[in-house]
Amino acid sequence: MNKIPCSIGILxxxxxxxxxxxIESVREFDDIVICDGGSTDDTVAIANDYGCRxxxxxxxxxxxxxxxxxxxxxxxxxxxxxxxxxxxxxxSDEYISRELAEEIREVVAKDxxxxxxxxxxxxxxxDKRIIDCATTYPNYQTRFFNKKAVSGFTRSLHEKIEPKExxxxxxxxxxxxxxxxxxxxLKKRWNRYLEIERNKEGKENFMRWFYSxxxxxxxxxxxxxxxxxxxxxxxxxxxxxxxxxxxxxxxNFEVIKIGFHRVFNNSFLKKQR
Numbered sequence: 001m002n003k004i005p006c007s008i009g010i011l012x013x014x015x016x017x018x019x020x021x022x023i024e025s026v027r028e029f030d031d032i033v034i035c036d037g038g039s040t041d042d043t044v045a046i047a048n049d050y051g052c053r054x055x056x057x058x059x060x061x062x063x064x065x066x067x068x069x070x071x072x073x074x075x076x077x078x079x080x081x082x083x084x085x086x087x088x089x090x091x092s093d094e095y096i097s098r099e100l101a102e103e104i105r106e107v108v109a110k111d112x113x114x115x116x117x118x119x120x121x122x123x124x125x126x127d128k129r130i131i132d133c134a135t136t137y138p139n140y141q142t143r144f145f146n147k148k149a150v151s152g153f154t155r156s157l158h159e160k161i162e163p164k165e166x167x168x169x170x171x172x173x174x175x176x177x178x179x180x181x182x183x184x185x186l187k188k189r190w191n192r193y194l195e196i197e198r199n200k201e202g203k204e205n206f207m208r209w210f211y212s213x214x215x216x217x218x219x220x221x222x223x224x225x226x227x228x229x230x231x232x233x234x235x236x237x238x239x240x241x242x243x244x245x246x247x248x249x250x251x252n253f254e255v256i257k258i259g260f261h262r263v264f265n266n267s268f269l270k271k272q273r
Contacts, residue, residue, distance in 0.1 A: 003030035004105045006144075007082035008090060011057075011074060013037035013066075015092035016046055018179070023050045025095035028105070029088075035078040038066060043092075055081050067192060072153035079152065085115070088144040093179055094122075100174035104144060107172075115149035117142060117161070117169045124240065125179045132237025135224040135245055142169060143176065157196045183243045190251050197258050206263050213259035217252040224248060 008026045012019060012034055023046070026032060032052040036044055047054050061073035068074055079087060086108050090096060100120065107118070119140040124131040142161050149167040153159045163169060180186070228245055 004028050004101065004108060005030050005084050006086035006088060006104060006108050007031040007033060007084045008088055009033050009035065009075070009078040009082065010052075010090055010092050011035050011037070011068075011078070012039060012043050012047070012092045014039045014041045014043060016042040018093040019043055019046050021095050022090060022092055023047070023052065025097075026088075026090060026101070028101050031083045033078055033081050035074060035081075037062070037068065053081070069196065070156040072155055072159040075153040075159055079147065082147075085147045086144075087147055088120075090143070090176065091178075093181070094176055095179075096176045097174050100172065100176060103172055103174045107144075115146035115167060117145040117149050117163055117167055119169055119171045120144055120176050121172065121174070122176045122178050125177050126238070126241065129238050130177070131180075131240050133231040133235035134240035135227040135231070135248065137227075140171060144172065156200070157193055180244065183241075183247055186244070187247055187250075190247070194251075194254050194258065197255060200262075209259045209263045214256055217256050221249050221252045224252075 006029050008029045008031065010019075010022060010032065013036065015022075016039070023032065027050070032047075032050070034044070034047040034052045034054045035057055036047075036054055037057045044054055055078065057068065057074050058077055061068060061070040061077070063069045075089065078089070086104075088104065107116070120143040122139040122141060123137075124134060124139075145161060145163075149164055151162040151164055154162045181189075224245070231239055
């Protein structure tokens with residue numbers, strides 16, 4: 001079968017344990033670009049075995065301890081290295097369904113010259129079981145698009161693609177799968193994200209924090225709680241473990257606290273002047 005004329009982007013760092021499954025799921029794509037952060041395990045060797053192109057994360061986007069400081073910078077670096085206008089990015093511990101690959105093939109064949117942007121539904125996997133019910137479902141992320149329809153990735157943390165004016169975002173039907181790491185490992189990773197949030201430069205005024213920080217995260221947390229209660233009574237399949245649902249609420253409240261401290265510190269500095 002002919003390869004799909006679409007580039008796949010995968011960020012890696014010591015990803016040997018999960019990378020084979022990830023690459024296997026996207027083998028039908030004609031251009032797979034690995035953007036590595038200096039792996040010391042077999043990550044790069046595995047990528048080479050599959051014929052992937054390997055580039056390395058620019059140090060200007062990294063912290064001194066080699067963690068990523070600017071995710072959008074690394075994503076844009078990878079985006080610039082791809083061969084096709086159509087692009088999809090997948091994390092190294094994720095994999096896509098065969099049905100999703102075929103759906104993308106159809107989109108690219110039909111809209112080869114038409115720039116478009118698509119959100120992809122994502123489902124979690126725990127101990128090889130697909131999670132049917134979680135508070136974050138429907139878990140759509142903008143993962144597949146034509147480069148002519150976007151301006152690139154924005155935000156150093158929780159990066160997102162920026163659509164150009166006049167381009168709408170559609171939704172694909174088939175899933176990408178996200179295996180769950182342990183709740184302890186997830187909390188450790190989210191603590192790194194929170195540290196990036198704490199180190200963000202720039203001033204924060206109260207009203208902007210109140211509406212885009214406090215109100216937003218409180219609304220999301222309330223929605224998660226309501227969905228969790230609904231899942232308890234109405235979900236007929238595999239439920240997300242409670243420890244993960246609580247952890248997501250913890251993360252939202254930590255982001256609220258960081259924003260509040262930034263507002264308070266800025267107000268205190270103004271008074272000192």
